[in-house]
Amino acid sequence: MASNGTPTPPPADAKPIVTDEVRRVFKSFDTNGDGRISVSELGNVLKALGSNVPEDELNRVMVDLDTDRDGFICIDEFNAFWVAGSPDGSSAELKGAFDLYDQDRNGLISAEELHLVLNRLQMKCSVEDCNRMIQTVDADGDGNVNFEEFKKMMSASNAGTVASNGA
Numbered sequence: 001m002a003s004n005g006t007p008t009p010p011p012a013d014a015k016p017i018v019t020d021e022v023r024r025v026f027k028s029f030d031t032n033g034d035g036r037i038s039v040s041e042l043g044n045v046l047k048a049l050g051s052n053v054p055e056d057e058l059n060r061v062m063v064d065l066d067t068d069r070d071g072f073i074c075i076d077e078f079n080a081f082w083v084a085g086s087p088d089g090s091s092a093e094l095k096g097a098f099d100l101y102d103q104d105r106n107g108l109i110s111a112e113e114l115h116l117v118l119n120r121l122q123m124k125c126s127v128e129d130c131n132r133m134i135q136t137v138d139a140d141g142d143g144n145v146n147f148e149e150f151k152k153m154m155s156a157s158n159a160g161t162v163a164s165n166g167a
Helices: 020-029 039-048 055-065 075-084 091-101 111-120 127-135 147-158
Strands: none
Touching: 020 039, 020 075, 039 055, 055 075, 091 111, 091 147, 111 127
């Protein structure tokens, strides 16, 4: 704390805290377990999620995320992207994440869609588990997650207030 009682801001070069959720998602991309994501691993996960991203777009993503220019995305680079995708960061990345789950493009994430995507990411869970996850953020009670609910969920998750459910 500063002498006037106000909190001292973190240093400009301070890294954001890597949460368990970020580590779990990072590991789902890092399929060979070497602690870094290659362009081919990134492409394979996006294909598994049903997104056919052209090679030039994958390379552009790598250039954006690979800040140390070693050809790989490390956990700190991935975390910086994750934090930037929070509601107080870039909503374009957040919308892209939402769209990965919204498989039928109806503006809602159903338990079945959540189940499909999580299992494609090798995060085994049942449809019932997915229903329970959705119920925790389903403010309007329709049994789905809309984009506004998704933003609130991600905001809470990035703040570390959503408990890990092992999915």
